Amino acid sequence: MSTYLTTGLHKPIGNEKIPESMLNYLRIRLRQRIHSMILREFAQSGLSQVDLAARLGKPPRVIHRWLASPENLRLSTLSDLVFGICGGEPSDAIEHPLDAPQTNRTLPPWLADRLDGDRLHERTSSPAKNASTKANADVSYEFSAA
Amino acid sequence: MSIDEQIKERIAGLHGHRLFYLPPSMPGDPCPRELYVSKEVWEAVNEPWADNWMGQRHKAFRAVLDSFTRGDWLSISENPDNKEPHTTVARVRPVEDEIWDIRCPAPEAMIRCFGAFGGFDLFVCLTWQYREDLNTNEDWCNEIERCKSEWHRLFDPIERFRGASLDEYLSNYWPA
Numbered sequence: 188m189s190t191y192l193t194t195g196l197h198k199p200i201g202n203e204k205i206p207e208s209m210l211n212y213l214r215i216r217l218r219q220r221i222h223s224m225i226l227r228e229f230a231q232s233g234l235s236q237v238d239l240a241a242r243l244g245k246p247p248r249v250i251h252r253w254l255a256s257p258e259n260l261r262l263s264t265l266s267d268l269v270f271g272i273c274g275g276e277p278s279d280a281i282e283h284p285l286d287a288p289q290t291n292r293t294l295p296p297w298l299a300d301r302l303d304g305d306r307l308h309e310r311t312s313s314p315a316k317n318a319s320t321k322a323n324a325d326v327s328y329e330f331s332a333a
Numbered sequence: 334m335s336i337d338e339q340i341k342e343r344i345a346g347l348h349g350h351r352l353f354y355l356p357p358s359m360p361g362d363p364c365p366r367e368l369y370v371s372k373e374v375w376e377a378v379n380e381p382w383a384d385n386w387m388g389q390r391h392k393a394f395r396a397v398l399d400s401f402t403r404g405d406w407l408s409i410s411e412n413p414d415n416k417e418p419h420t421t422v423a424r425v426r427p428v429e430d431e432i433w434d435i436r437c438p439a440p441e442a443m444i445r446c447f448g449a450f451g452g453f454d455l456f457v458c459l460t461w462q463y464r465e466d467l468n469t470n471e472d473w474c475n476e477i478e479r480c481k482s483e484w485h486r487l488f489d490p491i492e493r494f495r496g497a498s499l500d501e502y503l504s505n506y507w508p509a
Contacts, residue, residue: 196358208388211441212358215396218439219405226406226507255408255509256419256438257400287361294354295367301345 198285215257221265221277222257228272229254243271337452339491344369344451347487352457357399365404365504366454371483374446374458393442394461397421401435401456408509411499420509425477431493432480438464447480449493450502459483 196212199205229239236254240247253260253268260268269277293299334342344352353375355368370378378395382388400421401407410416410423419438424431425447435446435458443464448457460480467473484493496502 206384206388208382208384208392211389212392212396215393215437215439215441216359216399219396219400223400223405223407223505226408227505230406230507251417251509252419254507255417257421258419259439284359284361287359289360291356291360291362291364295364297341298345298348298354301342302348305345 196285214259218257218259221260224277225265225268225272226254228269228275232272234272239271243267336492336494337455340451340457340488340494341455343488343491344457351487355398355402355458357402358395359399362399362403364402366402366456368398368402368456368458369451370398370458371460371487374461377444377461390442390444390463393439394437394444394446397435397437397439397442398446398458404454404505406505406507407503409499409503409506410509417509422503422506425473430477430481431495432477445476447476449480449484450496452494453496453501454504457484459487 196209234242236247236250240250243250252258253264265277269275294302348354348369352369352371355370355375355378356362356364377391378398380391382391407422408417408420410420411428413424413426413428416423420436422433422435424433431449432447433449433456435448435456437444437446444461445464445467446458446461448459451457460476460483462476467476494502499506499508
């Protein structure tokens with residue numbers, strides 16, 4: 188059994204085997220993104236499930252299942268769905284999300300403001316309590332950046 | 334102060350030791366929704382799992398949670414008695430308790446994560462369980478009670494957020 192630890196995502200390196208768990212993350216991610224694209228297009232189309240079922244010649248329960256679940260769709264099903272919904276086709280673009288700059292490793296503004304405010308309050312009120320609060324705040328930033 | 338403001342106030346107090354902000358794993362993904370997780374859930378999605386079946390399940394679980402924070406369109410069911418089996422977010426019985434689960438139904442994951450909304454596009458994940466360990470009604474009731482207990486432990490006496498319609502819980506959703 189492999190003992191490779193799945194500590195994070197990284198790009199393929201040389202001829203090193205890519206951990207199966209990382210491949211699995213990317214498979215599920217793609218499935219979720221495709222499902223999101225289908226739901227977005229369907230919502231924007233104004234179609235009903237019955238309309239779409241009629242267009243594709245499928246029972247409404249099949250259309251409902253495709254819309255409700257991020258399934259591992261066949262490419263032919265994906266093509267049918269997207270064309271049936273909006274007359275379009277899925278893009279053939281390839282993205283490189285691991286090359287993107289780290290833009291999401293900061294806390295939401297409301298939370299960062301409150302934590303900063305708490306630390307300021309603690310610093311000006313109780314030196315003893317300040318130590319533990321600061322430790323907690325440091326941990327939080329450390330976790331958010333993990 | 335509104336319930337969602339009270340919940341945010343408490344999250345700020347618990348953040349970093351009992352609750353943790355969980356941004357998407359991919360460095361450039363946007364995060365229009367907010368997910369806060371208990372230590373239990375944090376460990377389930379961040380532990381250095383071995384690259385075996387278990388590690389794959391937990392990575393798949395993380396991918397679904399990341400889909401939530403990334404703002405993806407999601408299927409959601411508010412009625413536990415009339416829902417598509419594989420919907421992504423679903424409220425569990427009894428609905429008045431406002432416990433929801435984020436579901437990872439893919440065969441590669443089969444994990445359920447229980448928690449509650451803390452406001453619009455803000456979810457607090459408190460407990461999780463492998464789907465195969467939720468077989469009987471008693472299993473489900475125990476898991477939901479465990480989630481409610483965890484909420485009480487962290488948020489008491491603040492009630493869980495209750496929206497008038499799905500529009501008050503989530504952006505980009507499709508009611509399944």
